Amino acid sequence: MLKKERAAYVLQRLQKEYPEPPIPLDHKDPYTLLVAVLLSAQCTDERVNQVTPALWELADNPYDMAKQTVEDIKAIIRPCGLSPQKSKAISKLSQILIEEHDGEVPADMDALEKLPGVGHKTAGVVMAQAFDVPSFPVDTHIHRLAQRWGLTNGQNVAQTEKDLKRLFPEDAWNALHLQIIYWGREFCSARGCDGTVCEICRTCYPKRKNPKITLKA
Template sequence: MTKAERAAYVLQRLEQLYPHPPIPLDHTDAYSLLVAVLLSAQCTDARVNLVTPKLWALAKTPEQMAQVPVPEIEKIVKPCGLGPQKAKAIQKLSEILAEKFGGQVPADLELLEQLPGVGHKTAQVVMAQSFGVPSFPVDTHIHRLAQRWKLTEGKNVAQTERDLKRLFPTSSWNKLHLQIIYYGREHCSARGCDGTVCEICTTLFPERKRALKTRKA
């Protein structure tokens, strides 16, 4: 198969497996999604979903959260790891949203990336899922699978993002990044598949006999 043929198969198969992939982080609006994605760094979505209800019981809006002392936020988000940094970022970005954006999350990638604790991937998730702007956030699952399926050279997540955007139609990006994440978790995990086990890996590379080493993000 050529790279284009592999991409076409991946797109078709994932659409069959996950026609309506839900957003794995519980949220009610752009602000709650932004905070949830921030908390998910080096933490599982399941754990974030256990923590955020306690956080929203403390404060639901940027205006309210900006008034909460950082140590109080940290007590709640500590189970997500990196508690001090995440708590400080949540309080500060809430303050900025309240003061500069009327308590609203801006639908602008560059403005989002300027907020404390908000990196490129986090900003793209919000743009895709809250505002419907075509985006392709690349996490560790997507980075790993794109290498296993030889859709990218995979030197870093930025390159992987560029390569995938070239391969797949823009209209598929917002759904596809979720579909790949779900497939990676359920069938092609870091330990569960080495490039020679799961359905898509074996279909794309039936002659592959040796484990494929992937570059970390």
């Protein structure tokens, strides 16, 4: 298979498996999504969804969140890990949203990336899932699968994002980002598949005998 053929197969297979992929993080508006995505760094979505109901009870908008102490925020989000940094970021970004954006989450990548604790991937997720703006957030899991499927040889997530955007139509990006994540969790996890086990790996590389060594992001 050529790379374009692999990409076409991956798109078709994932659209068939996950025609309408749900957003994995529970939220009710752009602000709660932004905070949930921030919390998901080095933490599972499942754990975040267990923690956020108590956080939203404390404050579910920037105005109320800015009134809370960092310690109170940290006490709730501790199970997500990195709570000292994340609690400070949530407090500060809430203040910035009030002071610079009238309390609204900006639908702008550059503005989002300037917020504390919000990197390129987090901003991309918010743009895609809150505002339906074509984006292709690439995390370490998507980076790994894209290498296994021969869609990139990128040394990092930034290069992988560029390669995937070139390979797939823009109107597929937002769903495909989620579809790849779901496939990875179900069929092509870090330990469950080594590039020779899951259906997509075997179809893209039917003659591959040895595990695919992937470059870490």
